[in-house]
Amino acid sequence: GENVEQHPSTLSVQEGDSAVIKCTYSDSASNYFPWYKQELGKRPQLIIDIRSNVGEKKDQRIAVTLNKTAKHFSLHITETQPEDSAVYFCAASPGSARQLTFGSGTQLTVLP
Amino acid sequence: IAGITQAPTSQILAAGRRMTLRCTQDMRHNAMYWYRQDLGLGLRLIHYSNTAGTTGKGEVPDGYSVSRANTDDFPLTLASAVPSQTSVYFCASRGTGSDTQYFGPGTRLTVL
Numbered sequence A: 001g002e003n004v005e006q007h008p009s010t011l012s013v014q015e016g017d018s019a020v021i022k023c024t025y026s027d028s029a030s031n032y033f034p035w036y037k038q039e040l041g042k043r044p045q046l047i048i049d050i051r052s053n054v055g056e057k058k059d060q061r062i063a064v065t066l067n068k069t070a071k072h073f074s075l076h077i078t079e080t081q082p083e084d085s086a087v088y089f090c091a092a093s094p095g096s097a098r099q100l101t102f103g104s105g106t107q108l109t110v111l112p
Numbered sequence B: 001i002a003g004i005t006q007a008p009t010s011q012i013l014a015a016g017r018r019m020t021l022r023c024t025q026d027m028r029h030n031a032m033y034w035y036r037q038d039l040g041l042g043l044r045l046i047h048y049s050n051t052a053g054t055t056g057k058g059e060v061p062d063g064y065s066v067s068r069a070n071t072d073d074f075p076l077t078l079a080s081a082v083p084s085q086t087s088v089y090f091c092a093s094r095g096t097g098s099d100t101q102y103f104g105p106g107t108r109l110t111v112l
Helices: none
Strands: A004-007 A008-015 A019-025 A032-038 A044-050 A056-059 A061-067 A074-079 A086-092 A105-110 B004-007 B010-013 B019-025 B031-038 B040-050 B065-067 B076-078 B087-094 B107-111
Touching: A004 A086, A004 A105, A008 A019, A019 B004, A032 A061, A032 B040, A044 A056, A044 A061, A074 A086, A086 B107, B019 B031, B019 B087, B040 B065
Parallel strands: A008 A105, B010 B107
Antiparallel strands: A004 A019, A019 A074, A032 A044, A032 A086, A056 A061, A061 A074, A086 A105, B004 B019, B019 B076, B031 B040, B031 B087, B065 B076, B087 B107
């Protein structure tokens, strides 16, 4: 089955700096890659996603890039703010089954 | 509109006891999922249902069972709880034709 690895497990950045979280996946059939943000004690919430026919997608300060050849995708957050502090999860879905395999998460801390 | 609800919010359970976690959605989503979340392991799929009347096993199904008698409800049962089932359990749903999974608020279960 699919295996998703996520790095780093923890990341601290100064407010205003950029943060990058990287994920690799194993199943070449995967074609949907969402990113979820989970604040402490809350449910995971989708922040951005990308499909395999697209190389990059942006939504304000958040962007995701996908390299299908290398089987990796990354989350980029620019101009970080304290409210960006949370755990971020990447996931991959191998097509028609639409089941998600999640990475182990990255605890992002934005220091004021 | 409530979205997805889960009950109970938290529960402490003696080992060997039977427990059912409830999940209800009012979005008429066909697909529903149960995940467990453990520190450092991300979200792991326990069972899923692509439509009412069908269920399937995920990555970590042992010790758990599910049923899907109708579109709205997807209960998860622990027949005889063990301490290793201590975790936070999230239910999620996905609409037909969409890849996006929406999560419930979670149930924190402690098995002693």
